[in-house]
Amino acid sequence: MAYKVFTNGSVLNASEINDNLMNQSVMVFSNEAARTAAITSPLAGMVTFLEDTSAYESYDGAAWIGFGGGSGILQVVSTTKTNIFVSSSIASGGTVAITDLEVTITPSSIDSKILIQASIFGDTASTEIAYILLKNGSDLTAATGDADGVRKRITSAAMNRATTPILFLDSPASTSPVTYSISAFNRSVNANVLYVNRSAATDNIASQIRGISTITAMEVIA
Numbered sequence: 001m002a003y004k005v006f007t008n009g010s011v012l013n014a015s016e017i018n019d020n021l022m023n024q025s026v027m028v029f030s031n032e033a034a035r036t037a038a039i040t041s042p043l044a045g046m047v048t049f050l051e052d053t054s055a056y057e058s059y060d061g062a063a064w065i066g067f068g069g070g071s072g073i074l075q076v077v078s079t080t081k082t083n084i085f086v087s088s089s090i091a092s093g094g095t096v097a098i099t100d101l102e103v104t105i106t107p108s109s110i111d112s113k114i115l116i117q118a119s120i121f122g123d124t125a126s127t128e129i130a131y132i133l134l135k136n137g138s139d140l141t142a143a144t145g146d147a148d149g150v151r152k153r154i155t156s157a158a159m160n161r162a163t164t165p166i167l168f169l170d171s172p173a174s175t176s177p178v179t180y181s182i183s184a185f186n187r188s189v190n191a192n193v194l195y196v197n198r199s200a201a202t203d204n205i206a207s208q209i210r211g212i213s214t215i216t217a218m219e220v221i222a
Contacts, residue, residue: 085196102181121211
């Protein structure tokens with residue numbers, strides 16, 4: 001469709017109104033579903049504004065994409081945990097959710113991906129602790145190792161008194177809110193206690209450090 005330049009006195013046919021006037025303006029819709037219902041056969045170059053996400057998107061001939069060259073970060077949601085978490089005794093092979101370390105993000109498109117970046121400062125009195133990335137309260141198995149017998153599938157692990165990183169690109173394929181969180185797994189043969197943002201020891205000396213933990217979700221379009 002060629003760009004139409006209108007002049008004074010022009011007679012507008014219905015096809016010109018439909019194909020030019022509408023397609024050469026920014027159409028406003030309450031959300032993606034309303035747009036899909038209204039524009040059943042979009043044309044490349046159409047531009048819309050979605051009120052629920054305050055996002056401008058254009059149609060590239062195959063999909064609606066956000067402005068910025070068709071790729072980039074649409075939104076960022078982050079939680080920083082500075083308070084201390086001390087678990088109850090975790091049985092061997094048991095898990096515990098880390099409180100106050102979660103983030104909820106609502107993808108603006110089913111085609112969006114969510115990049116999760118987390119950093120957990122943890123310590124234990126005896127052995128290593130492993131960490132698992134959770135999605136809506138359940139282990140995100142795509143972010144863990146392959147199944148192998150009864151061996152526990154985890155996302156990351158570290159020695160005592162260490163900051164453990166997690167980085168994973170998820171594909172929710174949904175526009176519903178998604179909550180990502182972290183749980184800890186006791187891989188010791190003995191019961192264990194997890195300390196987050198503090199050392200296991202309580203001595204009031206400089207070496208008994210305090211830290212922070214974070215989790216960030218970024219909506220990515222490619």
